Amino acid sequence: MEFTPEYLEPLPTADRWSGGGGPRPSAPWVVVRDAGGRRAAGGGDGGVAVLFDRDAVLIEDIAYNGDPGRVYPRPGARRAVGELRELGVRLGVLTEQPGIARGVLTRRRVEIVQHRIEELFGPFDAWALCPHGPAERCGCRAPAPGLVLAATRALRVRPARTTVIGGTAAGLVAAAEAGAHGLLVPTAVTRPGEISAAGHRRAADLGGAVRLVVAGGSVR
Ligand SMILES: [Zn+2]
Numbered sequence: 001m002e003f004t005p006e007y008l009e010p011l012p013t014a015d016r017w018s019g020g021g022g023p024r025p026s027a028p029w030v031v032v033r034d035a036g037g038r039r040a041a042g043g044g045d046g047g048v049a050v051l052f053d054r055d056a057v058l059i060e061d062i063a064y065n066g067d068p069g070r071v072y073p074r075p076g077a078r079r080a081v082g083e084l085r086e087l088g089v090r091l092g093v094l095t096e097q098p099g100i101a102r103g104v105l106t107r108r109r110v111e112i113v114q115h116r117i118e119e120l121f122g123p124f125d126a127w128a129l130c131p132h133g134p135a136e137r138c139g140c141r142a143p144a145p146g147l148v149l150a151a152t153r154a155l156r157v158r159p160a161r162t163t164v165i166g167g168t169a170a171g172l173v174a175a176a177e178a179g180a181h182g183l184l185v186p187t188a189v190t191r192p193g194e195i196s197a198a199g200h201r202r203a204a205d206l207g208g209a210v211r212l213v214v215a216g217g218s219v220r
Contacts, residue, residue, distance in 0.1 A: 026131075027146075029127075048089050048090065049125075050162070050164075055167075059072055059074060060074060066109030067113070077206050079207065080209065093127045098132065101132050125155055128147045148177075165185055169184070181201075185205060
């Protein structure tokens with residue numbers, strides 16, 4: 001599979017998430033593919049989208065991994081992605097990679113891992129990546145909404161017709177701040193408090209999350 005991403009112009013981030021003085025952090029990195037004429041589910045206004053957290057939701061979370069040989073899909077993840085793709089849902093991936101800011105990961109290594117993920121899962125319509133560390137106070141790290149907004153803009157879908165499937169409470173907050181729906185799929189490191197705070201906005205696994213998205217009525 002050839003991987004030919006198209007890099008978009010930097011997207012603006014919300015001022016209130018950018019902190020006070022000092023240099024403004026750069027925007028998230030966004031890759032978007034043309035839908036290739038594929039009909040999006042949900043009608044003529046850009047359709048319906050699902051955005052997945054990359055680490056701990058789609059693939060096992062291995063800190064600072066730049067090795068495509070260590071990309072392991074989470075149980076049920078490939079099936080869940082395949083089912084949504086079949087339904088015509090636009091698919092995006094969100095990922096925070098602070099290892100780039102720390103100098104232990106390069107953009108090239110992240111792209112190689114991304115390529116491997118698409119070999120395993122098939123192509124995603126958009127990727128939105130935060131390359132910043134916490135100290136940069138960027139607008140894209142959850143709970144800020146920047147990554148979610150960057151992905152919805154790239155996909156030209158309305159946040160209200162977008163569901164973010166993540167493994168942390170911060171991801172749910174980011175989705176809500178962006179005006180999108182959030183679903184928590186607990187991972188090994190999700191805290192009990194995060195799970196209870198998610199209320200009904202959670203599923204036991206990715207298969208359950210897909211059923212909730214479909215049952216939500218936005219996919220027909
Ligand atoms: Zn960022």
